[in-house]
Amino acid sequence: MPGLGTSFGRGGATTAPSDLVNSDAILIMGSNMAENHPVGFQWVIEARERGAKVIHVDPRFSRTSAMADIWAPLRAGSDILFLGGLIHYVLENNKDFREYVIHYTNASIILPEEFKDTEDLGGVFSGWDAKDRRYDGSSWLYGACVQGGQAAPRSAGPHSGHHKDGTGTGAAADLRDCECDPTLSHPRCVYQVVKRHYARYTPELVERFCGVSRERFLKIAETFCSASGPEKTGAICYALGWTQQSKGPQIIRAASILQLLLGNIGRPGGGILALRGHASIQGSTDIPTLYDILPGYLPMPNLGLDSHNLADYVATHRDPTGWWWNFDKYIVSLLKAYYGEGAKKENDWGFNWLPRVTGDHSHQGYFLEMLDGKVEGLFVMGQNPAVAGPNSRLERKALSKLKWLVVRDLVELETASFWYDSPEVERGELRPEEIATEVFLLPAAGHAEKDGCFTNTQRLLQWHQKAVDPPGDARNETWFMYHLGRRLKEKAKHDPRPRNAGLSALTWDYSLEGTMQEPKVEEVLQEINGYAVADHNLVSGFNELKADGSTACGCWIYSGVFPRLGENRANQRNSQDLWGHGWGFAWPADRRILYNRASARPDGRPWSERKKLVWWDEQNKEWTGLDVPDFTRTKAPNYQPAKHAQGDEALAGDKPFILHTDGTGWIFAPKGLADGPLPTHYEGLEAPVSNPLYPDQQSNPAAMRDERPENRYASSPDDRFPYVMSTYRLTEHHTSGAMSRMLPHLAELQPEFFCEISPELASERGIENGGWVTLMTARGIVEARALVTRRMRPLLIDGKMVHQVGVPYHWGYRGLVKGDSANDLVAISEEPNVRIMEAKGILCDVSPGRRARGKAALDQWNAHLGRK
């Protein structure tokens, strides 16, 4: 998300799957789209049928590879090397879309002298504090702040990268005060800095360290990079193959840079399709279940940094130029939605009732604290950390330290039963009689048993209706949270301590309906849409929100979904065109392709008839076209801002990236990411080779390893763990398997935990197809069936054969079909911006035969660890 946010302004897919039919080339990398987004993949097939070239780059030959025109095997973890190679190819051969690059990106910006690249400093950028292990990003900033000589706040902190979609906190980068070189030849202009940064990412280096032959790499480069220019566009699709790495956002940044250079963002058939996960992962960051953000990607205040009062908070986060100038309107409207009448100007609209971030409250953060006995209770709703959490062995043990655990789900899944049937119990590491955790298992309603709304990968809100009542005591989440809140508020009435003031002030007045007294979910959606406080009239969009307390809005990016009573746009089912206008509501404001100003030339005409999307209507003096313009409708293409203009008015009429302070697409990201303004190849936290570029900087310096006895790492390389594995998903199962291993029709499709290995590895280790193997890493030991297949192949990396292993992660110790959990092998680690663990490209060993049972399994594993 911050990868896309820093590059373009919003941390979400810039396009929709159906737009892929307009692509001339599609690069799918870090993704197995056919298997994990099979319905969305129909558009890739359609594109291919229309002549598009589909390229798949992946460690495994998956069902996506089977449908591609070109496949290249990749060493897991070397994505930035590959993408950097493509950037190198574009820059060395002058294949960039020059006019787009000059006008729509920050390629021409001249960077300050203080900025030093990794090529200058042997693997880190300027501002690296080796003691604190973080960057001071002030030398990356360009524009007014630098010239003003003010010390900028550190850009990395307990804030992680989700807030403001990653566009970053810190002083503005105001284009009006920047030096630019439109000829792109000044040695310190972004274009030249980037060219130097990727100068060593040659096809030869790609062959040597990615495992992709020079020939195939160049074929891919030619094919994809030719989908550029006024008449052609290309799209990139990615998923967890990229995000589950210690440098995930940087990989996405590399793809973003490539797409900006090729001029593909904001254009039909172009863009970056971040393939987000099932049902409503996009929704779960929009209305967040993340600790560090508030709805609409507003930052959760940090204790001490920005949280003394609302004014400080706003001053820290509000950008003087660009769309985030409206920041105060959104936070105030949100507070009014939360606290209603209790939110007044005098009490900063209730700002001080919001919690403050005091440390690493991420999933990994609190599970580690849980293991240390510092967490009392946990609600687990629609999640299964006992199987799906990184280092699931550690997480299961951590659960045993809780005082209480509430699990709401459709079945008694592994997280609820850990205390009596987990491997830890079988191995004697945990004894049920010694576990003091009180476990409450509550039945949950399924998706057809409740009203609600999903937000899927293309930012599309789709309403779904309740078809039947849930059985027995099963209840939906809204019911649960509402009534829990109601009861807590009752208790708070009799407990007037200051800590309960916020709870008491919370508006909690949805209508209840039915025998089960379920809150009306449509009312929640209306609150999310926003309304005028005085008369409760719904607003028609975020343009109507105010900072004076007269509006309330639960999530400003969703504003417009419910513009008037009776018009639930998420529930519309009248699709009118390929992008789905009339079906559901895409945020923001039903714009289907973001940054679509870039689909027109600087003067407002489309780049070409074939690739037209939005354009300037000279007669009516407004932007018009096939999509809702992602631009101020009446701002002319030749508009130039006045010297001290603020907000959106500070951006010229040819600057499509309106969330950015300078309106450009950031090839160089001056702020927003904790680990650097440009993607750099680092090896993973465990790797089979040393970093070929920077021997002194093996892996991402800012990534967190959370190393401790229960969470160990192999060395890079490590004789005990010579192979490279990645976890992944299959079409047939759903995440931790709690919703698929319990169903016969899905369980029978893939009944057993298996791993995929090459015939060469099988022959080397005496493994037969269909046999059992034992997999070990520095974290744990599991057993799986062996699927020996040509689809896996060893790669020649720097002269030695590196074997790769594929490990699907759907099995656990309950259900119709059971198996060991692959996440027992994965470490808890945290990428510095989004705190996602590295599950791709980790080191393992594979040996024939089943693992020992019970406690003996630990002995077997420890014996292996002891080898050196």
Add this chain to the structure above:
Amino acid sequence: MPISAFLTDASVCIGCKACEVACKEWNHIPDDGFAWSGQSYDNTQALGASTWRHVLFLEEKQPMGPQLAGIEEPFRWQFLSDVCKHCENAGCLEACPTGAIIRTEFESVYVQPDVCNGCGYCVVSCPFGVVDKNHDVGTAFKCTFCYDRQRDGLMPACAKACPTKSIRFGELEELRREAQVRIKELQDRGYNDAQTYDPTGSSVGGTHAIFVILGQPEAYNFPPAPEIPTIHLKSAWGSALVSALGVVLVVFLAFTR
């Protein structure tokens, strides 16, 4: 009534198995057991009494048209959803002694579950190995061509669920034409081994479920020249007659000795 037909196209199948699941969910078919086969991603392995759509996974050392996939040698992975062929001349229908198996108004072959008494003769009479007996229920089962859905004007569940339109449902002659167009298209694009599987030249007389395949039929376990067993009636009964006459002769001779 127009003849209902399936055209299943391997060149756009992504092996997602939505067809298998949709069929099972709609028809309330039980699972087939939880055995892992080690045969690529195919744990279903064959059609049967409790599997009426079966997705095949072929890993082959051949190129897939112009695809650039193999490294030292050609390689491809292709998928295809198999189904009851609903033969023009159906072996199971001819064999059935109770008249349970009938031809519907959609020209599909349908086993009436309330008439079948589980004699098992259809099972050995299908040249494609489709129909089988469910040993718990005792009677024979196979794809119904979603007879109930078709009667309500809906398309079969598998066709509905298929995300890439690999399974197309329509009128037989039209789908036959589409198949020919598709083959030409594929061959022009470099898929030299694209062909249809629709045994019109055999005694089966063509099927109502036709396929676009890449490579030999045998690779999919499709019989290259399927025959309806009843073409052998004459030779079998002929031999029986001669043998019977022989028996009578021997018995007569026995008494005259």
Add this chain to the structure above:
Amino acid sequence: MAADPQFTENRLDALREEAARTGKVQDHGIAPGGSPFPKPASAVSYHGNPVLKPPTWTWQVPLYFFVGGVAGISAVIALVAHLFGNAGLIRAGLWVGFAGALISAPLLIADLGRPARFLNMLRVFKLRSAMSVGAWTLAGFSSAAGLAVVCHELILAGYGNDFLLVLEWVAEISAGLSGLILASYTSVLLGVTAIPVWSENRKLVPVVFLAGGLGSAAAVLELLGFLVPVTQFIGIVASAVETLVAILIELRGRYVDRPLREGAVGWLTRAGAALAGPTSLLLRIFSGHSSVARYVAAVCFVIGALISRYAWIVAGRVSSRDPQALFRIQRPAPNAAAH
């Protein structure tokens, strides 16, 4: 679980060894990827999985084949005996026929997946379905044999009159004719299927089943005490035919007949053929005067015929599992003879 055990590196080595030692390979071979071996067109299949479904019939069915054969031919013997005025054999033949009919129906009903619906067999009559023909034939034969027995016993008991005499003739002729069909249709049942070893032997199996029925009927009559020249003659002819058929199957050496020659089923087939063929034949020829020998010959034939029915069913099961058996019939390889 693992793919077809034929397709492994070990097997390839064994074949290479055999080739080196004997100069030729008695197998259709395997073709590992990139190998120099010529690959017959139909060596490809889907993971070596079966194409066809195996027969679902259980032990009642081959037993019924046997009993039906005995019953049907017994009725024929009874009819011919009546023509020649052999009173003892008439009565015995009719009773064996009728008893056989009584056993047959329950056997078949027990094999049905839904026995309670057995009457659905008579819901329609389909000439093109051997099983439909068989169901009606059994119904007809049982009625005719029953009627014949009733008439015969009534006449023997003294209640005979012209009507009963004519009725008995009608019944006996009906039983005889339908008995021939009863004894032979089961071979057509097998031959008109998709199962390769059955359909490719569709002209041979009627000979086997009728010879078996003939010999078994005679054997049963012998075991009931009829050690007479009629049964001896029939026994010799039947076992001679069994012997010739067995030799033919061995000599023909066709791929599709492998279940009859190889593995456990091969030995079962040979056991059945040996007992009903040479054993029974030689016992009759060289010790035909000894009643013990004739009893033994009769028992051998009966057991052999029973085993042989069972072996044909199991051979069908094995044949259904081999995709190459089917493919080779339909697309014979260019150089490897499908024979």
